[in-house]
Amino acid sequence: MTGTRLGDDAGAAGRAKAWDTATAGVVLARLGPCRQPSLRFFTPAEEAAAEALLDLVLARSAEDPPVPVLSVIDARLATGEGDGWRYADVPEDPEAWRRSLAALDEEARVRHDGRVFAELGHGDRDRLLRHVLQLGGRDWYGMPAAHVWSLWTRYACEAYYAHPSAWDEIGFGGPAYPRGYLRLGRGRRETWKAPR
Numbered sequence: 487m488t489g490t491r492l493g494d495d496a497g498a499a500g501r502a503k504a505w506d507t508a509t510a511g512v513v514l515a516r517l518g519p520c521r522q523p524s525l526r527f528f529t530p531a532e533e534a535a536a537e538a539l540l541d542l543v544l545a546r547s548a549e550d551p552p553v554p555v556l557s558v559i560d561a562r563l564a565t566g567e568g569d570g571w572r573y574a575d576v577p578e579d580p581e582a583w584r585r586s587l588a589a590l591d592e593e594a595r596v597r598h599d600g601r602v603f604a605e606l607g608h609g610d611r612d613r614l615l616r617h618v619l620q621l622g623g624r625d626w627y628g629m630p631a632a633h634v635w636s637l638w639t640r641y642a643c644e645a646y647y648a649h650p651s652a653w654d655e656i657g658f659g660g661p662a663y664p665r666g667y668l669r670l671g672r673g674r675r676e677t678w679k680a681p682r
Contacts (some may be wrong), residue, residue, distance in 0.1 A: 498653040498660035509661050516649050526564035534604035535587040543642045551651035558645035573633040586634045589627035
């Protein structure tokens with residue numbers, strides 16, 4: 487892992503001793519067993535499409551540390567925890583996720599002899615997603631493609647970058663609470679932060 491500087495290679499989570507109890511509890515809970523909990527929002531077909539979508543959007547591979555992105559998104563959608571806003575031309579997030587995953591499967595069926603998105607190889611998935619991205623503000627199954635893309639990437643990035651393994655990947659040392667930041671200003675690094 488790049489971006490860590492602890493001597494014990496524990497990454498951002500290794501700094502938990504410097505955090506208050508509540509912060510440490512929240513962050514360390516994210517490192518619990520990465521066994522996929524039962525999903526409450528996504529159907530099995532939606533789960534397969536979403537997992538394939540998220541792997542491609544986040545460029546994940548089997549060698550990457552396990553970050554439970556799908557289960558975090560599922561929990562948010564099941565409890566109605568949205569971003570507090572949405573595009574006027576896109577339904578509420580839970581409905582937009584359902585419709586967009588169904589659209590991915592339908593688009594895959596049309597382009598690839600009846601196979602759904604999760605059944606496609608990496609290259610075919612990539613080409614299909616590039617097609618959606620290149621549509622920009624044009625309609626894609628009743629929604630502007632750019633707004634669907636925004637929905638997918640917002641949820642994916644928020645779930646991924648809330649996890650300490652992702653912090654280690656980008657060199658973020660974790661919360662600075664309660665110690666705070668002392669070296670304010672551009673280019674000034676805290677003593678506890680990893681060098682670039």
